[in-house]
Amino acid sequence: xxxxxxxxxxxxxxxxxxxxxxxxIATGVSTxxxxxxxxxxxxxxxxxxxxxxxxxxxFALFPLADTNNFWxxxxxxxxxxxxxxxxxxxxxxxxxxxxxxxxxxxxxxxxVQFANILGGGLAPFIMVALIESTGAxxxxxxxxxxACLLSLVSLTRLSLTVKQDHA
Numbered sequence: 625x626x627x628x629x630x631x632x633x634x635x636x637x638x639x640x641x642x643x644x645x646x647x648x649i650a651t652g653v654s655t656x657x658x659x660x661x662x663x664x665x666x667x668x669x670x671x672x673x674x675x676x677x678x679x680x681x682x683f684a685l686f687p688l689a690d691t692n693n694f695w696x697x698x699x700x701x702x703x704x705x706x707x708x709x710x711x712x713x714x715x716x717x718x719x720x721x722x723x724x725x726x727x728x729x730x731x732x733x734x735x736v737q738f739a740n741i742l743g744g745g746l747a748p749f750i751m752v753a754l755i756e757s758t759g760a761x762x763x764x765x766x767x768x769x770x771a772c773l774l775s776l777v778s779l780t781r782l783s784l785t786v787k788q789d790h791a
Contacts, residue, residue: 625689625701627752628761633692643694647701654709662714671718672779674710679772681707686761722782743771 629640662670681703688700716736723731754763 625685625704627748628686628755629689629697632755633689635692635697639694640697643698643701646698647705650702651705651709651712654706655713656709658710658713659717660713662717667714667718667721668779668782670714671711672776674707674713675772675775675779677710678704678707679769682765682768682772683762686765690761 626637626640626644629635629643630637658670658674685700685704688696691697716732719735720728720732722735750767751764754767755761757763
C-alpha cells in the first residue's frame with residue numbers, strides 16, 4: 625500500500641508512512657486480542673475469521689485508498705491489519721501445536737519462515753506486477769482472495785489431519 629499510495633495515487637510518502645505506522649497499532653492490538661480469543665474458542669475459527677476478513681476487505685481496500693482521503697486510507701489499512709492480527713494471534717500457537725514436542729520449535733520455526741518468504745516476501749512484488757500488467761487494483765484483490773481461499777482449504781485440511789492424528 626505504501627508503494628501504491630505514493631507512486632500510483634501521488635500521496636506524500638510521509639502521509640502514507642503515517643497511515644501505515646498507525647495501522648501497526650491495530651496489528652499489535654488485534655494480535656493480542658485474537659490470540660486470547662483463540663484460547664477461548666479455538667485457534668482455527670479465529671484464524672479463519674482473519675482469513676475471511678482479509679479476502680473480503682481486499683475489495684474495499686483500494687476503493688478507500690483511491691479517495692486520497694487520509695482517514696479513509698487509514699481505515700482501509702487498519703481493517704486490513706486487523707485481519708493480519710487475527711491470523712498472527714492464534715497462528716503462532718496453532719503452528720506449534722501441529723508438531724510433536726520433540727521437534728515443535730524447529731518445525732514451527734521452519735514452517736513460519738518459509739511461509740513468510742514465499743507468501744509475505746513475494747506479495748509486494750506480485751502486487752506491483754499485477755497492477756502494472758492489468759492496470760487494475762481488482763487484480764490484486766483477486767490475488768488476495770485466491771490466497772485466502774488457499775489458506776481456508778489448508779486450514780480445513782489441517783483440521784482433518786490433526787483430528788486423525790489424535791483419534
